[in-house]
Amino acid sequence: MDGNVAAASAAGKRHFRVWRSSGDTGAGDLVDYQVEVNEGEVVLDVIHRLQATQAPDLAVRWNCKAGKCGSCSMEINGRPRLGCMTRMSTFDDTETVTVTPLRTFPVIRDLVTDVSYNYTKARELPAFAPPPNVPPGEYRMQQVDVERSQEFRKCIECFLCQNVCHVIRDHEENKVAFSGPRFFIRAAELDMHPLDSRDDRKEMAQAEQGIGYCNITKCCTEVCPEHIKITDNAIIPMKERVVDRRYDPITWLGNKIFRRDQVDVVHRYLAPDREAMAAEANGGGGQAAAVGPDGRLPVTELTLDRSGAASPFGDDLEFPLPVQGITYQHPTTDGEQPAH
Amino acid sequence: MTHIERHTYDVVVIGAGGAGLRAAIEARLAGRKTAIISKSLFGKAHTVMAEGGAAAAMGNVNDKDNWMVHFRDTMRGGKFLNNFRMAELHAKEAPDRVWELETYGAIFDRTRDGKISQRNFGGHEYPRLAHVGDRTGLELIRTLQQKIVSLQQEDFEASGDYDSKIRVFAETTITELIVEDGVIAGAFGYVRESGEFVLFEAPAIVLATGGVGKSYKVTSNSWEYTGDGHALAMRAGGTLINMEFLQFHPTGMVWPPSVKGILVTESVRGDGGVLKNTEGKRFMFNYVPDVFRKMYAETEEEGDRWYTDQVNNRRPPELLPRDEVARAINSEVKAGRGTEAGGVYLDVSSRLPAEVIRKKLPSMYHQFKELADVDITRQPMEVGPTCHYVMGGIEVDADSAASAVSGLFAAGEVSGGMHGSNRLGGNSLSDLLVFGKRAGEHAAAYAGGLAKRPTVSKSTLDTAVETALAPLTRGDSGENPYTLHHELQQVMGNLVGIIRRKAELEESLTRLAELKERARKVGVGGGRRYNPGWHLALDLRNMLIVSECTAKAALERAESRGGHTREDFPKMDPTWRQVNLVCSVEAGTDEVTLTHKPVPTMRPELIGLFDPSELAKYMTDEELATPDASSAGEGGA
Numbered sequence A: 001m002d003g004n005v006a007a008a009s010a011a012g013k014r015h016f017r018v019w020r021s022s023g024d025t026g027a028g029d030l031v032d033y034q035v036e037v038n039e040g041e042v043v044l045d046v047i048h049r050l051q052a053t054q055a056p057d058l059a060v061r062w063n064c065k066a067g068k069c070g071s072c073s074m075e076i077n078g079r080p081r082l083g084c085m086t087r088m089s090t091f092d093d094t095e096t097v098t099v100t101p102l103r104t105f106p107v108i109r110d111l112v113t114d115v116s117y118n119y120t121k122a123r124e125l126p127a128f129a130p131p132p133n134v135p136p137g138e139y140r141m142q143q144v145d146v147e148r149s150q151e152f153r154k155c156i157e158c159f160l161c162q163n164v165c166h167v168i169r170d171h172e173e174n175k176v177a178f179s180g181p182r183f184f185i186r187a188a189e190l191d192m193h194p195l196d197s198r199d200d201r202k203e204m205a206q207a208e209q210g211i212g213y214c215n216i217t218k219c220c221t222e223v224c225p226e227h228i229k230i231t232d233n234a235i236i237p238m239k240e241r242v243v244d245r246r247y248d249p250i251t252w253l254g255n256k257i258f259r260r261d262q263v264d265v266v267h268r269y270l271a272p273d274r275e276a277m278a279a280e281a282n283g284g285g286g287q288a289a290a291v292g293p294d295g296r297l298p299v300t301e302l303t304l305d306r307s308g309a310a311s312p313f314g315d316d317l318e319f320p321l322p323v324q325g326i327t328y329q330h331p332t333t334d335g336e337q338p339a340h
Numbered sequence B: 001m002t003h004i005e006r007h008t009y010d011v012v013v014i015g016a017g018g019a020g021l022r023a024a025i026e027a028r029l030a031g032r033k034t035a036i037i038s039k040s041l042f043g044k045a046h047t048v049m050a051e052g053g054a055a056a057a058m059g060n061v062n063d064k065d066n067w068m069v070h071f072r073d074t075m076r077g078g079k080f081l082n083n084f085r086m087a088e089l090h091a092k093e094a095p096d097r098v099w100e101l102e103t104y105g106a107i108f109d110r111t112r113d114g115k116i117s118q119r120n121f122g123g124h125e126y127p128r129l130a131h132v133g134d135r136t137g138l139e140l141i142r143t144l145q146q147k148i149v150s151l152q153q154e155d156f157e158a159s160g161d162y163d164s165k166i167r168v169f170a171e172t173t174i175t176e177l178i179v180e181d182g183v184i185a186g187a188f189g190y191v192r193e194s195g196e197f198v199l200f201e202a203p204a205i206v207l208a209t210g211g212v213g214k215s216y217k218v219t220s221n222s223w224e225y226t227g228d229g230h231a232l233a234m235r236a237g238g239t240l241i242n243m244e245f246l247q248f249h250p251t252g253m254v255w256p257p258s259v260k261g262i263l264v265t266e267s268v269r270g271d272g273g274v275l276k277n278t279e280g281k282r283f284m285f286n287y288v289p290d291v292f293r294k295m296y297a298e299t300e301e302e303g304d305r306w307y308t309d310q311v312n313n314r315r316p317p318e319l320l321p322r323d324e325v326a327r328a329i330n331s332e333v334k335a336g337r338g339t340e341a342g343g344v345y346l347d348v349s350s351r352l353p354a355e356v357i358r359k360k361l362p363s364m365y366h367q368f369k370e371l372a373d374v375d376i377t378r379q380p381m382e383v384g385p386t387c388h389y390v391m392g393g394i395e396v397d398a399d400s401a402a403s404a405v406s407g408l409f410a411a412g413e414v415s416g417g418m419h420g421s422n423r424l425g426g427n428s429l430s431d432l433l434v435f436g437k438r439a440g441e442h443a444a445a446y447a448g449g450l451a452k453r454p455t456v457s458k459s460t461l462d463t464a465v466e467t468a469l470a471p472l473t474r475g476d477s478g479e480n481p482y483t484l485h486h487e488l489q490q491v492m493g494n495l496v497g498i499i500r501r502k503a504e505l506e507e508s509l510t511r512l513a514e515l516k517e518r519a520r521k522v523g524v525g526g527g528r529r530y531n532p533g534w535h536l537a538l539d540l541r542n543m544l545i546v547s548e549c550t551a552k553a554a555l556e557r558a559e560s561r562g563g564h565t566r567e568d569f570p571k572m573d574p575t576w577r578q579v580n581l582v583c584s585v586e587a588g589t590d591e592v593t594l595t596h597k598p599v600p601t602m603r604p605e606l607i608g609l610f611d612p613s614e615l616a617k618y619m620t621d622e623e624l625a626t627p628d629a630s631s632a633g634e635g636g637a
Helices: A043-053 A116-124 A143-153 A160-164 A181-192 A201-207 A219-223 A230-247 A250-257 A260-270 A274-281 B018-029 B067-077 B084-104 B136-159 B228-235 B283-287 B290-295 B300-306 B322-337 B354-360 B362-372 B427-448 B458-477 B481-495 B502-519 B532-556 B612-618 B621-630
Strands: A013-021 A028-036 A073-076 A079-082 A097-100 A107-109 B004-008 B011-014 B034-037 B166-169 B172-180 B183-191 B197-201 B204-207 B246-253 B274-276 B344-347 B381-390 B408-410 B579-585 B592-598
Touching: A013 A043, A013 A107, A028 A043, A043 A097, A043 B481, A073 A160, A079 A160, A116 A181, A116 B136, A143 A181, A143 A230, A143 B136, A160 A181, A160 A219, A181 A201, A181 A230, A201 A230, A219 A230, B011 B018, B011 B183, B011 B228, B011 B427, B018 B034, B018 B136, B018 B204, B018 B427, B034 B172, B067 B084, B084 B136, B084 B427, B136 B166, B136 B427, B172 B228, B172 B458, B172 B532, B183 B204, B183 B458, B197 B458, B204 B228, B204 B427, B228 B408, B228 B532, B228 B579, B246 B322, B274 B283, B274 B322, B283 B322, B290 B612, B322 B344, B322 B381, B354 B362, B408 B427, B458 B532, B481 B502, B481 B532, B502 B532, B532 B579, B532 B592, B612 B621
Parallel strands: A013 A097, B004 B197, B011 B034, B011 B204, B034 B166, B204 B408
Antiparallel strands: A013 A028, A073 A079, A073 A097, B172 B183, B183 B197, B246 B381, B274 B344, B344 B381, B579 B592
């Protein structure tokens, strides 16, 4: 390769730090590389150049390299991204680029993680239930009625939303009861499908998918490369309807008659066990409350200077983190200890 | 002793794209225990890249459409080299296969009366492509993936085990088919994650591995497209046909380099986009071949009127079949009227309002904006030909998708014949549904009808293990697989590309022979666990043998037709229309041999669907004399 000759022009070389596994245990370390970068390239191009010139066994997933298959999910300077859709021109020439695997899933090797959690959750969600007595070819639906479901079917299953969701990021214990944003939009898609014949999608989202754990911080929406409005268009409608059904008609009536601050009092009087119900609605002791005791979103939602709830990492923390500040340690899942 | 994980199945489907998943669904529905082997994660297959739609003559938008019109368009597109029976089955069954997807949960775009909407596409006489914006391939994969999950849920209900009747082996690569006494006995490969070997003992195998594009420098294909199924079939004793025919998509991105090769869907042209050279001229009007002259607009004004009034105007030449458009762009660039990056301009920004573009071409808009920082509602795209699809593939029986090897079936891009010398846009998604189903059905029937199962012998297995481990045994001191791959792509791109010449093809064969020799010494460091260098080293063998087939067949075919253009033989030759070039390898070697075989003759009632003056453009005088005589003969099937 002529890479060494081209290296003479220092402008073309950039500093990369890439997470490399040191064995089969999930342990590893960030390794420094000086690598050539050309105009118009994306991070995945640079990873490929590393493979071809310096690290032939560097493991990375990728397929289409066009932002359509959702394979090359990774964390770049601490920010979950698709490698193929992160242009090198978005970094300063002198900026170090740190590439690490998705944090929420166990590392298999280098940048490749075990995402089987997602496939397990996919299986637990009941599939499309075709309408009885409508033969193939006779399905009739209006465009306006299918568009809501179509938005969710844009999902490329990159699992970045699952990766940033703080219900399971660094909370392995929540994975059992929580399906994550990717499968909330799947549930919403089926719920909004004009011909799906099940009518319990919302109840299932709550009872079996753990949608109550979600406290609507919109991290998933922000990270979605397909710009699906996961929170606003799927999670909130699914939650609201669950709540509506659960508390109807008391909530409805109370909201009609009383001011908001009075509603609680009325409810306590009419339904003394509703707090227990709310706890159940939230997934039986999940770490974040979905709705307040009045069956609505917390009031802070209204007083905050931005849409969505406060950042779980604190309002004073900005992403991406400064590269110098990233000391990456992949979380362990099976009681394994990292090397350092 | 190397550890080998063993599994027993009735039907093993290799490949988890549209054809593979559809085949697996059918095999499982037929009650067979089925495995799906996916080189990537489940749901990531290259099918997701298909944008335009699935062609099926449902007649939802124009009720004049029917299977006969679709059949005619397909044969025309393939320049009459197609296996007519495949084209016929495809045209007849595609609507049912598309409708069926709705029962699996697919949500296509709708017409005003609530039916599946259909769009225009190059080479199709009527609006025919069922679509979902410009992400139809993703919809198809997701739908089939979710159908498989729903079957697994049924099996879970019945047995308590999701995997009891249909199981997906993700990130698993097959390196050898096991053949014992001339019949399929199983498949051997490795699991990427662990590097462990795995043996599937199964009497019936469906190959659905897709194409060969990764042998080319500029390609829209993903890393998986290394011709695995093509090579596996040949080494198992099967044959390949039509390997000289590769489709170069006319409009791939040529700038910026990170996205070189990525497709710009034909719907950009279908919805009003035009091609211009660097002089600002709409050059396609200069490239309408005689056979198409009557069907295309002669002036820009007429072409522009067609978008709003398709009854009284002829379509603009930007919608000519893909090979014509690819050749035209190539000629413009060679004549010095192309951009610095070797492309021309595709402009939709000056033709449609920004919000219409964003609505009609959402992923195109999104893709250009995010990948290249180009806003297609404001500026033209820079496009050129990119290797996109291989028409050639495993020679199969049209009705059963069975190859020459007992127990081996093939469907989708890896099979040959359906598209002849050139594929129409939209015909691949319908192809993989129609023949995926057929392959699954017939593989299931074959497996169910066997009195005795073949067994895998130890010696065959030992050889497979040894071959797979060889690159790791040689280690870092061997030839670098990335370097070899790069050189192979240069050879194929430069010498066996879109325009071919005798001397260059001969040179390519010499270079390929050298590369093959070096590939025998390929080595990689590291271990077996998720080691991409090792994976590439094993894929290289397949790419090389398949590339050799393409180069040999391209040198042999002394004419230009569809996806094969010879500068030294620029015309279509009716005598060559009667010939399929068939590739096979000597048992136990990697030596490719090439033979001639006649193209199957169309049944009279199918010939009768064409105007005699049209047939005259494709057939020899001798052939033209016979159909009239026999057309009164046998009736339809």
